Amino acid sequence: MKYFIKRGEENFGPYSLAEVQEYVQSGRVITTDLAQSEGMPEWVPVTQILGNIPAASAIAPAAPAVYATVPLVDLPPNLHWVVVMIIILIGRFVFAGLGLLFVWVWALVLANWARKLIGDNKPIVLVAMYPAGLIAGGIALGFSAATHSPSLSFVGFMLIIGGLIAYLYGIFKIRDAMEEYYNSRENIALTLSAVMTFFFSLIYLQYHVNRIARWKKTGVLS
Secondary structure, three states: OEEEEEEOOEEEEEEEHHHHHHHHHHOOOOOOOEEEEOOOOOOEEHHHHOOOOOOOOOOOOOOOOOOOOOOOOOOOOOOOHHHHHHHHHHHHHOOHHHHHHHHHHHHHHHHHHHHHHHOOOHHHHHHHHHHHHHHHHHHHHHHHHHHOOHHHHHHHHHHHHHHHHHHHHHHHHHHHHHHHHOOOOOOOOOOOOHHHHHHHHHHHHHHHHHHHHHHHHHOOOO
């Protein structure tokens, strides 16, 4: 079982019980720190999970904590996935421009979060190619209509299709970043379906953002 350690407003880990015991004995984790593992509804004092392992002497100054040097990545806005779905549907069937704008913006929000999770700009670059492809394609189609140029029409359609493909690839890169981070840095054994990602993209990703947010509050991945 893995444990997270909390000191003030910062969370660290996960660590095995043996690692926590070692850090307490060396003074790197102090008894006023809190601990929590998956399945624990609340944070508890570290002493409650240590058993009979003695803490470091109170006389000796505590050594600097040896937590991972990279801080944990905050979640993106925890907008409920149902709200995301409703906005997209209303935008699609009532206000087409508004719905498309929301998809662009929210995809960029999640892609920027994925960039922080894995330290790679690829998700945000790929997602940004979606509006770029649509705008460039629309311009090409406009010129095609004005000049009666079939070749420009073909270029316009290819730019739009290319933007959509890049967007979908970017969505999968966000998915990959979530799985990588939440199976290593904050290990909660997160698994996302490729099929659901393909068909529901932003809605499905936001559903898992909601799950992770609940886990951070309760310690249970529901």
